[in-house]
Amino acid sequence: MAAEKLAERHGLTVSAETLRGWLVAQGVTHFRRRKRPHRAWRPRKAHVGELVQMDGSHHDWFEGRGPRCVLLAYIDDASSRVWARFYEYEGTIPALDSLGRYVRRYGLPVAIYTDKHTTYKALAEPTMAEQLRGQKPQSQFERCLAAWGVEVLHAHSPQAKGRVERLFGTFQDRVVKELRLAGIATLATANAFLETYLPAYNQRFAVPPA
8 A cells, every 4th residue: 555655645656565675674574464365155146236244343443543433334245345434333323324325325235244233133032922923023223124125134253244354454454544644533524535535445446246
């Protein structure tokens, strides 16, 4: 990313390896390791909107300049198209707000794949009435999606929702640095930044669906 910023901000084009050599010569030896390409455990869905992975990333996004917060992100399984927004916490109101914003922009997905956070999955035992009706308890998030005809799938491990987990690994590197360069330290300015950052990110990294 450093080489990208030299070209973008200063018009200086150098290879990543050349820049690494310069930094090592100046005593900078700590670099983020590039991970080997991940072999997907299953093929992507064929159509945009067929499956969307959703999760929250709790992180010091402002590196102490502002409050700790959570990034709620949605990534389309077929295309890797990303939408995200910062919130103060991960709960029902932020989840439904982010869901509404996503749906207004991209439409209803067929299914959403998320974890077993209590916001997304009711963990209570079914009541007697629910047992008699053959129903399972639902969180407000699940009830909302059920009313829209959207299926909610729950991952049993972080590895199961690999696309969104890898996205957070990327964003905790790239987005944190972008926020630092822009001097951003509030939720409002961070969300305004995402409005311009995400379209450029998607143009670069999204893939054509099958």
